[in-house]
Amino acid sequence: MSIWWIISGLDWISGKINQYMYQREAEKLQEECRNLKIRYQREVEKLQEECRNLEIRLSHREEILNDERREKKTFISKFEEERKEKEKALTRLSSIAGDKLRVNNPGIADLSDENRPNKLGEKFSELYDNEWTEAYESLEDVGVDEEEIIKKLLDILKEVYTCCQHYAKAQRHRLIQVISLPSRSDEQSQDAATPEKVMSKVVDLQKQTVSIALSDVKNTIITTRSEFADTEVKQKYTVRCMQLC
Structure with a gap:
């Protein structure tokens, strides 16, 4: 009987020891788990802080990039405006220079003009x-x-000219x-310096309307100088002289 109690006591003691060891192991594992959670939390907080810093840096760089884009867009816009202004200025300058060169200058020919000097x-x-x-x-x-x-034929040409x-x-x-x-009447009109641009446009208008004016010129010359048209061939010659002159 005493042996049984001894064995039972030993089993109880063994169970207590095992329970104690299991408890200690559990406490150890719990401690490690808490430490791991703390380390994990710290790592997470560290990563979150790094993410926030990266986001701040990225936002700052985006602001810089947007500023640079706006500056580039403004620069391109100004460049385009200046380029267009330059083209307009060059066009005006070319037009003015062309008008100035063409006025009273037979050496400068408008290739679209069928009545240019060589023609x-x-x-x-x-x-x-x-x-x-x-x-x-x-x-x-x-x-x-x-x-x-x-x-006779030379005199007709010279007179017509x-x-x-x-x-x-007079028309010009x-x-x-x-x-x-x-605002001035014919009586008040006086010769004045004429801008080359105006003179060029007036000359162009005369060239474009010569066929209209020719009829009046023809009637006037033939009426005042009837000997230029006393025969059909002389009249034909005189009219052709008018067309060229």
Whole structure:
């Protein structure tokens, strides 16, 4: 009986010892778990702090980048404005220079103008080959000698040229007065310095409307100088001279 109690006592003691050891192990594991939680929490807090710092730095860099983008956009906008202004200025300068060069300067030719100097030279050659030759032959047929024929035809050309120059100058003067001094009457009009741009536009207008003006010039010259049109071929020659002059 006593042995059984001894064995029971030993079992109880062993159980207590095991319970104590398990408890100690559990407490140790709990302590390690708490330490791990603390370390984890600290690591998490550290990472969160680093994330916040990174976010602050990223936000700061984004602000700098946005400022640089705005500055770049402003610079590009100003550059485009200055480029457009430069192009406008160059266009105006080119236009002014072109107008200045073209006025009273036959050496500067507008290639779109069918009556530019070299084209007029060709047309005068055609005048000699066609109308002049026909008029020459018709006068020769009625017994006029060669020298007289040449003089007559030259006088027609010279007279027509003088008249056309006079009419063109008068027309140009009136147009300039109407444009530059619209408030003045013809009696008050006086010659004034004309901007090259205005003069160039007036000359261009005269060139574009020459076919309209030609009818009036033709009637005036033929009426005042009937001997220029006393035959069909002379009239044809005279009208062609008018067209070229």
